[in-house]
Amino acid sequence: xxxxxxxxxxxxxxxxxxxxxxxxxxxxxxxxxxxxxxxxxxxxxxxxxxxxxxxxxxxxxxxxxxxxxxxxxxxxxxxxxxxxxxxxxxxxxxxxxxxxxxxxxxxxxxxxxxxxxxxxxxxxxxxxxxxxxxxxxxxxxx
Numbered sequence: 001x002x003x004x005x006x007x008x009x010x011x012x013x014x015x016x017x018x019x020x021x022x023x024x025x026x027x028x029x030x031x032x033x034x035x036x037x038x039x040x041x042x043x044x045x046x047x048x049x050x051x052x053x054x055x056x057x058x059x060x061x062x063x064x065x066x067x068x069x070x071x072x073x074x075x076x077x078x079x080x081x082x083x084x085x086x087x088x089x090x091x092x093x094x095x096x097x098x099x100x101x102x103x104x105x106x107x108x109x110x111x112x113x114x115x116x117x118x119x120x121x122x123x124x125x126x127x128x129x130x131x132x133x134x135x136x137x138x139x140x141x142x
Contacts, residue, residue, distance in 0.1 A: 002030050002141040005042075010131035014062050018053045018123040019137065020116060026139055027114050037116065040106040040139040045096035045130035047103030048137070052121040065129070069098035096130035103127060 004026050008017050011044045023037055041048050051057070072078070075094030080086060107124055116124070126137060 004139045008135045010128035015128045016058050017126045022125045036142045038108050040138045042136040047100045049128040053123045065099040069095045070112045071095045093130045099129045
């Protein structure tokens, strides 16, 4: 097994970042031709998905997530004054945690001939739900 961590600097509170090429570059460096890649996010307010990286679909995704888990809805997690040992700059981000739960935090994709076995319009996408921040993703090759 080979494990590598990559970092992605996100650009806004909600954003999507295709990481397919970065994953394939790691597969190429490892030199393994066939196997499985497990991609796992290291944050509870990001998600990992396999889908189409199309601008209007990304807008729909943001709208859908905000409808299912809207910001500032009186979530208990956002009662910052009741929580112990939190940083002074802690945001009210319960909606981001809930949205991440809807999408999931890892994907597994087989690869052959050094290429991820994805459909024509599919990418592995990191979904930022509480940015902008520097985010880390762990890639495990088996």
